[in-house]
Amino acid sequence: MPARGDKIVPGTVVVVGSANQDYVIACTALPRPGETRLAGRLRRFPGGKGVNQAVAAARLGGAVRFVGAVGDDSDGAFLIRELRSEGVDTSDVEITTVARTGLAFVSVLPDGENAITVVPGANFTLVADRTARAVRRLADASSIVVLQGEIPVPALRAAVETGVRCGARVVLNLAPYTELPAELLRLADPLVVNEVEAAALLGTPVAALGSPTEAARRLAERAASAVITLGGAGAVWARGRDGAAVPAPPVGQVLDTTGAGDAFVGGLATLLAEGHDLDAAVSFAVEVGTVAITRVGAQASYPSRADVVEAGRGRKRGEEPLAGRKSS
Ligand code: RIB
Numbered sequence: 193m194p195a196r197g198d199k200i201v202p203g204t205v206v207v208v209g210s211a212n213q214d215y216v217i218a219c220t221a222l223p224r225p226g227e228t229r230l231a232g233r234l235r236r237f238p239g240g241k242g243v244n245q246a247v248a249a250a251r252l253g254g255a256v257r258f259v260g261a262v263g264d265d266s267d268g269a270f271l272i273r274e275l276r277s278e279g280v281d282t283s284d285v286e287i288t289t290v291a292r293t294g295l296a297f298v299s300v301l302p303d304g305e306n307a308i309t310v311v312p313g314a315n316f317t318l319v320a321d322r323t324a325r326a327v328r329r330l331a332d333a334s335s336i337v338v339l340q341g342e343i344p345v346p347a348l349r350a351a352v353e354t355g356v357r358c359g360a361r362v363v364l365n366l367a368p369y370t371e372l373p374a375e376l377l378r379l380a381d382p383l384v385v386n387e388v389e390a391a392a393l394l395g396t397p398v399a400a401l402g403s404p405t406e407a408a409r410r411l412a413e414r415a416a417s418a419v420i421t422l423g424g425a426g427a428v429w430a431r432g433r434d435g436a437a438v439p440a441p442p443v444g445q446v447l448d449t450t451g452a453g454d455a456f457v458g459g460l461a462t463l464l465a466e467g468h469d470l471d472a473a474v475s476f477a478v479e480v481g482t483v484a485i486t487r488v489g490a491q492a493s494y495p496s497r498a499d500v501v502e503a504g505r506g507r508k509r510g511e512e513p514l515a516g517r518k519s520s
Contacts, residue, residue: 203334203465205249206360208259208323208351209242210315210342211285212294213267214490216450219299222307231299237489238274239296240315241340241367244451247491248458249338250278252480252500254465257281259326259351260343261314267293268314274491284326288317294342304446304485310342310368318343320350327351333359336465338457341370348372352379361464364415365457369393374414381416382429382470384457390420404428405437417470421456421481423449429474436471438478441507443486451490456481458494479504 218232238247246258258280262268264287271293275282294313300306323343327350331337337355339348339362349372355362356379364380366372369392377383387398390407393414398407404420408430411418417431426440459480463473479500487493495503 201334202253202255202462202467203332203336203360204330205246205254205256205336205338205461205465206259206327206330206355207242207246207249207256207338207461208327208343208348209245209338209340210240210294210310210312211243211258211260211262211268211271212240212296212310212315212342213271214239214296214298214450216298216300216489220302222299222301235489237492238271239298239451239490240271240294241342241365241451241454243271243275244454244490244494245338245340245365245458245461246275246280247278248455248480248484248494249462249465250280250458251494251496252459252462253497254458254462257284257330259284259323259330261286261288261291261317262294263287263292263314264289265292267295284330286314286317286322288314291317298450300448300450304449306448306450308450312342315343318347320346323347324350324354327354327360328358331355331358331360334465335360336363336461337361338363338365338461340365340457341368345370345372349376352376363457363461363464365453366393367453377415379416380418382419382431382460383411383415383417384419384421384460385411386421386423386453405430405435408435419460419470419474421453423452424485426478427456427474429470431470436474438471438474440478440482441503443482446485448488448493449485451493452481452484454490455484455494459500476500
């Protein structure tokens with residue numbers, strides 16, 4: 193991390209990823225094949241794992257640049273406006289006329305769990321050349337380059353490899369799970385997955401390995417380091433023989449888990465860009481994700497730095513666990 197005089201200047205967080213317009217419906221249960229169900233309210237939110245992670249990091253004080261693609265339509269314009277209003281640099285967002293902006297259809301169940309179907313649209317127009325050029329221009333040795341699995345593999349690969357060549361640290365959130373070459377996974381520091389994605393990578397459920405810590409250790413044999421997010425149970429991380437389980441603080445009511453994993457990644461990247469180690473970054477990210485699940489929406493649920501600090505202080509004072517607070 194560069195120092196200016198006595199002041200430590202955090203590195204930039206460069207997020208290369210997806211931008212979606214989310215259509216969120218509240219439902220009592222998911223329809224089975226052949227079944228039709230009526231749902232409650234339909235709401236529209238800015239989303240996409242890439243945009244969510246960029247916004248989460250910016251709200252926590254990170255200097256964030258977003259590289260992605262949207263269609264030449266009102267959804268795309270809305271997403272760019274949202275990013276800018278959060279202070280994210282959007283100079284490297286391409287507006288394409290060959291596909292419409294990505295869409296995500298999100299069903300949220302009464303217990304806050306969600307199921308998502310994504311129509312990638314413009315996200316799948318991202319090509320290797322352009323992502324490599326953007327990362328080369330935006331990233332340096334102090335940067336954290338953040339990726340997810342919602343863009344084409346050649347574009348993802350180019351961004352990871354260019355990031356590493358620039359000396360940046362690469363956070364690879366393999367969500368959704370996408371098969372990647374072993375040599376690419378090895379560059380992830382950390383590789384961040386949930387239990388479903390971890391099982392896909394390991395070829396066996398996490399529970400079958402005895403403990404999430406053991407699963408993280410096995411993943412860390414295939415990446416520079418690994419983190420498994422465990423929902424309400426927190427997260428585990430591993431690097432070589434080091435590692436730890438980081439439990440999540442108790443919460444009152446879980447309202448909506450949509451994008452909580454993205455809030456986690458945004459928090460993780462922000463602390464790594466400030467020069468903190470993986471253990472501190474995972475602990476902070478767990479706090480960020482915990483606040484997010486007590487509020488509705490993806491980005492709408494993301495806390496500021498002050499919110500995270502306040503949630504921790506509240507627990508120390510023995511106040512009620514976070515529950516159902518509305519986002520500002
Ligand atoms: O992780 C949540 C996100 O996944 C949603 O915002 C949706 O757009 C999908 O990309």
